[in-house]
Amino acid sequence: MKISIEGLHKAFESRIRLGIMSALAVNDMLDFNSLKEYLDLTDGNLASHIKALEKEKFIGVEKSFVGKKPNTRYFMTKEGKKAFEDHLEALESFIKSRKKI
Amino acid sequence: MKNEKDYIKDITEIRSMMERSSKFLFLSGLAGIIAGILALSGAFIAYKVFNFNPDRISYSSMEYGDLFASLMSVILLAIAVLILALGTAIILSYRKSYRRGEKLWNLTTKRLLASLAVPLITGGLLLLVLISNGLIGLVAPFTLIFYGLALFSAGNHTLAEVRILGIVEIGLGLISSYFVEYGLLIWALGFGVVHIVYGIYMHYKYDR
Numbered sequence: 001m002k003i004s005i006e007g008l009h010k011a012f013e014s015r016i017r018l019g020i021m022s023a024l025a026v027n028d029m030l031d032f033n034s035l036k037e038y039l040d041l042t043d044g045n046l047a048s049h050i051k052a053l054e055k056e057k058f059i060g061v062e063k064s065f066v067g068k069k070p071n072t073r074y075f076m077t078k079e080g081k082k083a084f085e086d087h088l089e090a091l092e093s094f095i096k097s098r099k100k101i
Numbered sequence: 102m103k104n105e106k107d108y109i110k111d112i113t114e115i116r117s118m119m120e121r122s123s124k125f126l127f128l129s130g131l132a133g134i135i136a137g138i139l140a141l142s143g144a145f146i147a148y149k150v151f152n153f154n155p156d157r158i159s160y161s162s163m164e165y166g167d168l169f170a171s172l173m174s175v176i177l178l179a180i181a182v183l184i185l186a187l188g189t190a191i192i193l194s195y196r197k198s199y200r201r202g203e204k205l206w207n208l209t210t211k212r213l214l215a216s217l218a219v220p221l222i223t224g225g226l227l228l229l230v231l232i233s234n235g236l237i238g239l240v241a242p243f244t245l246i247f248y249g250l251a252l253f254s255a256g257n258h259t260l261a262e263v264r265i266l267g268i269v270e271i272g273l274g275l276i277s278s279y280f281v282e283y284g285l286l287i288w289a290l291g292f293g294v295v296h297i298v299y300g301i302y303m304h305y306k307y308d309r
Binding site for chain 1: 110114119121122203204
């Protein structure tokens, strides 16, 4: 059965993007490699999902150097937090409405 | 468009990711049980073989001579117990992470170790100061207190039960700092019995 629910954001239709947002919701900052390990993805795959979320302005990037190595860290923006929370609320109300039936 | 099952799976994934990326989840109940058994054996050997059971807070330099020989053996014994218990914990955590297909050495592990390190190193240095001043009666209570503080602060980065374990150890440490003559007994209770009870509880709750 196909269903559509109000409030669910298109950007979160991919479970990988949802995973990235979930990890950033409970960590102030995460570097690329940590995200890669949690999600078990290849560099290219993760990069493309990150780019999509960046484009929506849901996550921000902070580039710095650890010694000579570049270190890229990601964080959730205010917009991202709002969108993620709305998405969770929509999921929650959806589950609740299903339980009643 | 997704169907109902997909959304339920989404929620499961969100929960699991939030937990995995913020908490160290490879603690093993079995490691707690083994640590408890090691601590009980250690305390028993210290008491029976080395005759170590301080009943006062401080010892003057004259009496200290007698105690000193057994104290050295007891310190070595304690270090051996610590290494065995830590080794078991690391091996069992590694096994748990391996089975889940995750790396043991990740961000949450580093955070856990960092929050353990500050109270443990402080406590360790303080113990050296106590011993060098003959305050032998306070050694057992202070190991309990600082171990408890370390667990309490590490509790933010791992399963919530660890905080409760920390509070129990701090409580036992404070009690034994007042009743110094029961120091070794309460130490055996805190590091032995409490670990075993905690380990059994964690094993049944998370590992089965």
